[in-house]
Amino acid sequence: MIRLNLQKENTICQIVELEGSNKFISKITAMGLTNGTMIEVVQNDKKSPVLLFARDTMIAVSKEEAKKIIVKEVL
């Protein structure tokens, strides 16, 4: 298990846990990311937000917010 900000690009992961304030949880879940959601990490450059693809949607999540998403690699 790893925090999303550290996850390598071009991998497929599953969300295990979401941490953070109610506001963060509301926002991230409304974008389609919740427990068990499968995500494809499309791009994860050092200084840019993480680009991921989940539920047919491409989403950018800043590194700070990505820290609160814990994933496990499945592929």
Place this chain on the structure above:
Amino acid sequence: MESVAVVGPVKIGLAGQPNTGKSTLFNRLTGARQHVGNWPGKTVEQKSGIFHFNHKKYSLVDLPGTYSLTANSAEELIARDFIISDKVDMIITMVDTSQLERSMYLLSEMVGMNVPVIAVLNMIDIAKEQGKLINIEKLQEKLGIPIVPMVAAKGEGVENLLGKIKTIEENQKILHTDVLFKIYEDVFKEELNDLIKILPDEGIGNCSSNWISARLLENDRQIVEIVKENVTKEQWEVIHHIIKRNIDGPLKAANCRYAWIESVLDGVLTKKEGYALKRIGFDKLSTHRIFGKPIAILMMLAGFIASMAIAMPFMIGIGSILPLICLNLRNILLNKTGSYWIASLVTEAVIPSVSMALLMGIFIAGVVFVFGFMEDIGYMARVAYVFDATMSKIGLHGKSIMPFVTSFGCNMAGITGSRVIDSWKQRLLTITTSMVVPCASMWGVIGLVGSLFFGVNAIWVIVALLICSIFHVIFTSWIFRTKFIKEEEGTGLIMELPPYHKPNWKGIFLHVWSKMKDVMKKAFVVIVGVSVTIWALSYTSDGNIENSPIYAIGKTVEPVAALLGLDWRLFIALIVSIMSKEGALGVLSMLFGVGTGISSFSGIMISGAVEFDQSALSTVMLESISKASALAFMFAYYFNIPCMAAIVSVNAETHSLKWTIKIVSYYMVSALFIGGIVYRIGTIIF
């Protein structure tokens, strides 16, 4: 529920997540019969319109595009309040079929609200291309509401929707609740049931007690307040206890809603296996680690040039005929009325300002067109992505880079361009801070005054100005964020990058048209008003400024201006230059008695028709102004509110007089303050 009252138009709210094609449908239905303003008491923009079907009138309100209906942002609260209010007869919810699961989330939040709903499955064509097949009949049966498949961009499905609206008027349908409520119960267990028992059986307003209970368990602060008002003190204590005991409410509730979506789509949606994300080459480039930023800057500059190019023919046209018209009219008026002041008023204030307002409208139309296009095709989200890390350092959204870059050309473009930002707080913050950026037209004055007083060292003054600008932006962003706009502890970037798609020309042009009308209307009032006022204050029949009211004002405020290191003439030039930055030189020449050919400041400002001898101006200014004073003037001029056209743009974007006044006062006061400090420093240096 009772059937819809026949008095007045049927009121429909249009809800949907961003990028679901909500505006496209809104434009299709209402055409040009739209009204843009703000939600009552809010700075969030409201679009409403009317349409007719079967000789009946319908009013349509475009709700803010939000991903959910929590109490976490002004936009979400507005959308939710509207849906549960008595002001609405039915809701149309847009769903993006190509992202069906995620896009149905908003619909899942409406389960348990006693409002008739029609769901529109937009972009059904793209879903088909992705290999998704939807059994509409079955979905309709499972949800209990009418479903309309649609391709809004092509107008497919709109007729069907109108038919469904008619049906629902006669036979109101609300979303089936049993499946979701069962899931809630399984997850929240007795806590949910205990809450339901305490709450009134019929719910509160348009919300069922089940819906309210789930919201309470999510600790939704607005619902908590509403419930508190509707129950007894003893009941509230029990409720409060349950809410406090419950943890992870928002996450559990979201999981419930996605579980509901899955269960609804089970047997309804069939997907072709192996569908994966496809990224076009440009998308990779536009989000590239190295190339992303330069590409974005180039696009911004190209965009600015393109907007200028749209306005240029009009500028050249009006610019070349205006002096001729004014000259001829002046002669006619002088001959007919024999009154010098009427001729001056008409040709130096009214006509030039009317044409200025006209040009402003055209320029804004260009800006809205070009940047509206970039937003519409989905590019702006990429810009936000590449600039997020940079801009978030000063509390701004990644998209605010665009207003900042274009402001170097013209602040009006920056202010108008801020509309690509979705949240009104972020938009207001960007409007405010982007006004620090110096526009192209002030460099002439800065360069001239700078080199006159400081020779080659003027370059250091300019460096100092630019460095101060950076601190100014940081400070302004901070003070507005924490003191005025009061942005609550927000979250970092979490943003959808919508797929690139073809521009919706009709939508863009409707938008351009409505913005241009709005700006021109406001510009006529403000620009003509200010011009005529300045004209009245500065008009003299003999060209001697000492005979004008503005001289008297200048002399009166001189002691105050002196505190700030400004000679009264510099002070007046500073104030009057709000009409237009480049006109400051002409005003200075009049004030220092070396300008001829015109009898009022407004004439100089908007037609630039003053003739003056630059070396004479230099000599007088050098004789009567100290270096410290000149430096103070340059700083105050540079940091002052850009110009009256920018003020009009602020008002047109915020739709708020209160915010316009706040922002304008902030810049005027802070410019004088900075000027004062620079003067003190100057007196030590020189």
